Amino acid sequence: MTSTERKAGRPRDVGVDAAILQAALQVLEEVGLGALSMDAVAARAGVGKATIYRRWKSKEDMVIDAVASLVATAETPATGSIHTDLVMILKRLGVFMSHAKGGSVFPWLVSEVAAGSEVGRHYAEAVIVPRRRALKQLLEAAQSRGDLRSDLDLEVAVDMITGPVILRKLFGSIRPNDPLWEEKLVDGLLAGWQS
Amino acid sequence: MTSTERKAGRPRDVGVDAAILQAALQVLEEVGLGALSMDAVAARAGVGKATIYRRWKSKEDMVIDAVASLVATAETPATGSIHTDLVMILKRLGVFMSHAKGGSVFPWLVSEVAAGSEVGRHYAEAVIVPRRRALKQLLEAAQSRGDLRSDLDLEVAVDMITGPVILRKLFGSIRPNDPLWEEKLVDGLLAGWQS
Amino acid sequence: MTSTERKAGRPRDVGVDAAILQAALQVLEEVGLGALSMDAVAARAGVGKATIYRRWKSKEDMVIDAVASLVATAETPATGSIHTDLVMILKRLGVFMSHAKGGSVFPWLVSEVAAGSEVGRHYAEAVIVPRRRALKQLLEAAQSRGDLRSDLDLEVAVDMITGPVILRKLFGSIRPNDPLWEEKLVDGLLAGWQS
Amino acid sequence: MTSTERKAGRPRDVGVDAAILQAALQVLEEVGLGALSMDAVAARAGVGKATIYRRWKSKEDMVIDAVASLVATAETPATGSIHTDLVMILKRLGVFMSHAKGGSVFPWLVSEVAAGSEVGRHYAEAVIVPRRRALKQLLEAAQSRGDLRSDLDLEVAVDMITGPVILRKLFGSIRPNDPLWEEKLVDGLLAGWQS
DNA sequence: TAGTAAGCGAGACGGTACGTCGGGTCTTCTG
DNA sequence: CAGAAGACCCGACGTACCGTCTCGCTTACTA
Helix, strand or coil, X not given: CCCCCCCCCCCCCHHHHHXXXXXXXXHHHHHCCCCCCHHHHHHHHCCCHHHXXXXXXXXXXXXXXXXXXXXXXXXXXXXXXXXXXXXXXXXXXXXXXXXXXXXXXXXXXXXXHHHCCHHHHXXXXXXXXXXXXXXXXXXXXXXXXXXXXXXXXXXXHHHHHHHHHHHHHHCHHHCCCCCCHHHHHHHHHXXXXXX | CCCCCCCCCCCCCHHHHHHHHHHHHHHHHHHCCCCCCHHHXXXXXXXXXXXXXXXXXXXXXXXXXXXXXXXXXXXXXXXXXXXXXXXXXXXXXXXXXXXXXXXXXXXXXXXHHHHCCHHHHHHHXXXXXXXXXXXXXXXXXXXXHCCXXXXXXXXXXXXXXXXXXXXXXXXXXXXXXXXXHHHHHHHHHHHHHCX | CCCCCCCCCCCCCHHHHHHHHHHHHHHHXXXXXXXXXXXXXXXXXXXXXXXXXXXXXXXHHHHHHHHHCCCCCCCCCCCCCHHHHHHHHHHHHHHHHCCCCHHHCHHXXXXXXXXXXXXXXXXXXXXHHHHHHHXXXXXXHHHHHCCCCCCCCHHHHHHHHHHHHHHHHHCHHHCCCCCCHHHHHHHHHHHHHCC | CCCCCCCCCCCCCHHHHXXXXXXXXXXXXXXXXXXXXXXXXXXXXXXXXXXXXXXXXXXXXXXXXXXXXXXCCCCCCCCCCHHXXXXXXXXXXHHHHCCCCHHHCHHHHHHHHHHXXXXXXXXXXXXXXXXXXHHHHHXXXXXXXXXXXXXXXXXXXXXXXXHHHHHHHXXXXXXXXXXXXXXXXXXXXXXXXXX
């Protein structure tokens, strides 16, 4: 029974949680991640700084939760066609990373994951790992159906799918944009993975 | 006449440049990128802060140059075998990103590129774009030799090659490591790209 | 009918009053007046802060009451000998100001009086004025007995008696201590006041 | 040679010292001692807080220096008449303690002295002790001239003179004011000290 | 006996100020 | 002039208290 802890004292105002996260996202959008200050978030939310630090132990933790509040739950499509499924997943991933607010935070989150920080680990476990797992299960299903070669290493396959998508997000500004990109990618991958 | 400007007064001590960059790399290694302070670098180098700012206009610029000093020049292999060439490029890319000192800066650099900052643009133009171009040229040569399908979109192909490598670097801590990873990747790609 | 107001609801726990004042004095002794915090007093008393503020409207008010609880009622000696009476009063005043707990608060109280704050006025009226009045009455009695010169300004005389005592308390740390001090003082004063 | 220390780096801007002290006095006058904040002083002086803390290690230290800048140097009068000298000293002391700006700080300073704090010790040594010493020397001279009884304890005499003055300052608000007070006091004292 | 109003411990709340740190600039003196 | 040293302004950091405001109890007087 983790939910029914004892409740001494005045309970936290849940509305305040929302106000803070919303303020954080606003500031994030306006001044960017590097210039985000707790004073600004507190002022915007109409809240004391202590109230923020009572909930999150660092600025980073707070930003994580703010961003996480934007992340839709991952749903795995299952149309039966591996080609269709993959294109859909790719597009969804792209949408998620390009989200108006959260999108600008994604690169920073990535660098946190790469640096192996506390924040990074948290984000990886909460967001990345489940999505990788879901994708792998989809590939396993296709493989057992005979839609993919049986000797294909699925872990590598996951890298081959998600790698280009993330690269496109991160380096999008220095690459030509191609509306048919997802299709070409999946075509290129499946060409070698089938039969 | 850019090289022979007039030289009134004391000339800059070129040894100081090196001392600063070296100190920056040391501090980088010890406290990480987030905690790197100019005061620390200046103290380590035995140099005044003004001397640093006379050379670079911001902390970020300095760090870029510090890291750049570690980056070997990109050489394109040309063994004639597209498979061998790709495996070699992949391994080299991996080594570069995993460099003891510079490696920890790479994720941050990536996020700068993604954010489209001044620093990011600078880095992209100096490092990423040339490497993408070289890789593309290699693929073009292979295509004209008939080693790759003539309808393969080479821009997408470059994404398919570099994407997974970068992903592996960034998310390496949350993925299983596979010593044969590069071979499997190239095999998986070429299977669909050839004949 | 001030005592029998209507009494709806639970009555105040009088034990709590004592617990708070005692805790306040303890904290006062340990960390000093400047560092005394309501949180500390509340924690020490095992009491909510609101419970304190229900009784006193400010920290200062509370401290006043805490200190007042230490102050013995002023009794005017009347031995018939002005010399004996004055020495006794002086010694009693010194003891009061040097009280283990309250003594350390006395200087602060003095500065409040001097600053004319609410707290200061309250303290002056409750403690200082009555004592000055009592002392003056004692001098008047002596004057009417002929023990003091009839042209002596008793208001000034009160200053001449209490001034040095308070000074001795306040600046005691930077003055030599003299066990016969009170006698010498009274001798010095009466020498000019009599006959 | 305390004055000619080595001088590496940019020297402190002495104008800044003055600006800070002046700002401190202004704020002191406006909001009082208790509400004086370093942020306010820094803002008023157009100075960073660090610049203040580079000069004084605490708010209290700074206030002391600010007030000290108002204190005229103590000069001992020597008219040859002990009566005239004493009245003059008393009036001067009163003026000093009632200074428009510094006067409000005096009571607080007294409580610091009484509490034996660092600040208090500093102030006592710099201001109080020298003045007591000067007064004692004046009395000694009078005693050797035969103007004062030879058996008078001068340390107690100093207390008898300064005590009432300080008391009058501290408790002035609760006492009647008397324009002839100083004369009456000196008369009352000397009556017993002479012949 | 039930209702009700206030007291109570606990602790969250919006604020203000704290003293420190770091960024990038400016100013001295020494080479 | 370059360079080392370090002072300067600014702004953000995370913490400590302030005095107030709920919470969910408990306690005693009232109906």
